[in-house]
Amino acid sequence: MSDVTIVVATRDRAAELRRSLARHTAPVIVVDNASADGTAEVAxxxxxxxxRLPDNRGAAARNLGVREAPTxxxxxxxxxxxxxxxxxEHAAAVLDAHPGTALVAARVLVGERxxxxxxSEHMARSPLGMPDGLPGRAILGFLACSAVVRRDAFLGVGGFSGTLHFAGEEELLALDLAAAGWGLAYLPELVVHHHPSPDRPGASHRRRREARNRLLTAWLRRPLATCxxxxxxSLATAExxxxxxxxxxMWPQVARARRRLPPDVERARASLDRY
Known part of the structure; x- marks a missing residue:
């Protein structure tokens, strides 16, 4: 039995899924965010x-896949x-050998070239160093498609936020794992191939969503001065x-959900702001 299950959250990307699923070598759970294009049948x-979900839950759809994973x-x-x-296989061996590590992030190679x-380049230069017990350079962010997580640790902090939906949703999860005492590390020897779909939201739309989620994440976990x-x-650009x-x-939705990071995690996150 495999030590790793792959979880893919998707919506209306049947063609892309048909190509990518053929390349996976571990068991796959596809969480379909209410697609209307035959995605579920392709999977x-x-x-x-x-x-199959009755509505689009964004990144939080991955949480359902993790709960169902037997690994x-x-x-x-x-x-x-x-x-x-x-x-x-290498990621599983590393996590076996480092029980205090909840997440390892891979090097992502984009497109045919x-x-x-x-x-990935930013993670490779992380100023957080290599603390004892971590298998690589410490990080407080990652790309979701590059991450392998310890299932129990992920579920223990609640997984991805349903509030953030998509775009920049990874930082809040990273901070919550660190606040719970877990380590996160970048391992460049792990490799992910990413061939971005041409059917993606426009760059302006994504930048606006990323700006929103930066603000929400700051409010939910960071000091008021950082907020x-x-x-x-954010006032510098239209997005x-x-x-x-x-x-x-979204203020009414998040106003009471604020929970400050432990001082050591906030210091580490603040050092990234200065980097």
Whole structure:
């Protein structure tokens, strides 16, 4: 039996899923966010287990897949990404050897030319160093399609936020894992291939959503001064101002959910702000 289950959350990407599922080498659970294009049938034909949702729950759909996974570890993939051969076996061995680590993040190679994803480059230069007990450089963020998580740790902190939906949802989970005492590490020897689908929201829409989620994440976990600086910085662009307006509309939903990070985690996160 595999030590790792792959969880893919998707919506209306049947063509992309048909290509990517053929490249997976571990059992796959596809969580279908209310697709209308035959995504579920494509996944079933490819041999994946399918969980169909009645509505689009965004990144939080992955939580359902993790709950259903029978393995100790879960790897996330997008409908247009896949793990390189041997990567998941190595990730499981690393997590076995480092019981205080909840998440390892891989190096992401993009497109046919396999250029390095900028987020992977940033993780490789993380100023957080390599604390004792971690298998690699410490991080407080990641790309979801590059992560292998310890299932119990992920579920213990509640998984991905339903409030954030998609775009930049990873930071809040990273902070919550760190606040719970878990380590997160970047392992460049793990490789993910990502061939971005042409059927994606426009760049402006995504930047607006990312700005909104930065603001919400700051409010939910960071000091008020950081919230103010994040809000002020968002005024510099049209997408940022839109994200600020979107975050303000969600205020009633998040007002009472604020929970400050432990001081050591806040210090680590603040060091990334200065980097």
């Amino acid at each position: 079933r034909r490819a041999g994946a287990r399918v969980l 100790r570890y879960v790897a996330f993939a997008d409908d247009d990404s896949w793990w390189a051969p041997g990567a998941l 396999e250029h390095l994803e900028p987020v 103010a600086r994040t809000a002020l910085a 940022g101002r839109g994200g600020l307006a979107d975050a303000a509309r």
